[in-house]
Amino acid sequence: MGVYNDQGVVLRTHRLGEADRIITILTRQHGKLRGVAKGVRRTSSKFGARLEPFARVDLQVTEGRTLDIFTSVVSIDLFGKGFMGDYQLYTAAEVMVEVADILVAEEQTPALRHYLLLTGALRALSEGTSDGPRPALMILDSYLLRATALAGYAAQLTDCAICGAPGLQGFFHPASGGMVCARCRPPGSVAVSPATVAYLWALSDGDWPSTREVGGARVREASGLIHAFLNWHLGRAIRSLSYFERDDSPTME
Numbered sequence: 001m002g003v004y005n006d007q008g009v010v011l012r013t014h015r016l017g018e019a020d021r022i023i024t025i026l027t028r029q030h031g032k033l034r035g036v037a038k039g040v041r042r043t044s045s046k047f048g049a050r051l052e053p054f055a056r057v058d059l060q061v062t063e064g065r066t067l068d069i070f071t072s073v074v075s076i077d078l079f080g081k082g083f084m085g086d087y088q089l090y091t092a093a094e095v096m097v098e099v100a101d102i103l104v105a106e107e108q109t110p111a112l113r114h115y116l117l118l119t120g121a122l123r124a125l126s127e128g129t130s131d132g133p134r135p136a137l138m139i140l141d142s143y144l145l146r147a148t149a150l151a152g153y154a155a156q157l158t159d160c161a162i163c164g165a166p167g168l169q170g171f172f173h174p175a176s177g178g179m180v181c182a183r184c185r186p187p188g189s190v191a192v193s194p195a196t197v198a199y200l201w202a203l204s205d206g207d208w209p210s211t212r213e214v215g216g217a218r219v220r221e222a223s224g225l226i227h228a229f230l231n232w233h234l235g236r237a238i239r240s241l242s243y244f245e246r247d248d249s250p251t252m253e
Helices: 087-103 112-127 136-150 194-205 216-234 239-243
Strands: 003-016 020-027 032-037 055-062 068-078 171-173 178-180
Touching: 003 032, 003 087, 003 112, 020 055, 020 087, 020 112, 068 112, 087 112, 087 136, 087 216, 087 239, 112 136, 136 194, 136 216, 194 216
Parallel strands: 032 068
Antiparallel strands: 003 020, 003 055, 020 032, 055 068, 171 178
16 A cells, blocks of 8 residues: 655544544645544544644545545644634634535545635634735635636626626626626626625635725625525535624624
């Protein structure tokens, strides 16, 4: 059996037998990886709390017949320490790792950009963005827009998603792929102001300085569009999103 090393972010864990766990990790070189941490649930385990969700770790892995085995784990970043006492930050992180698990579907397929994006988003929740602290909802929605774009579901934010009419459009329709013009808009389209569209662009570009003065009402309005778009194009509800208290996001007005 071969042995290899990698770095990764823990997405989720499942109990296995009396003392083991199956750990799902998004790695830098091997994409999504599912492996067994033997004895991790024992108090004497050599792994300690290093294989808990949101942790970024350095791994040594032994190839197995069905599941690989984690033989050595060294902590790099325990992002959860920065938000374990904050319900909103914690549930935002839960949504991020669930979405990452869904979007990176194939195991052992390299997904470096997804790994880097998730690592940066968890760091922003734990330590703040490059331009200072931002509400959990804002950081989460930036991640969702960018992660879905990486997976091939980029929201159309300028030209009409239906007819391709150029320029800034005034309506958003998740099933059509984003912004639509007045002539094409299907039933259920939502009118969106230019300021909200500009905010969506800033989130999709990771342009944190441009989000500095955005008010809480606009943050929540844009979030509703993003979450509707996500649920439609993934074809399923995000379980952890139902626990995220969007209405309690702090305003920045």
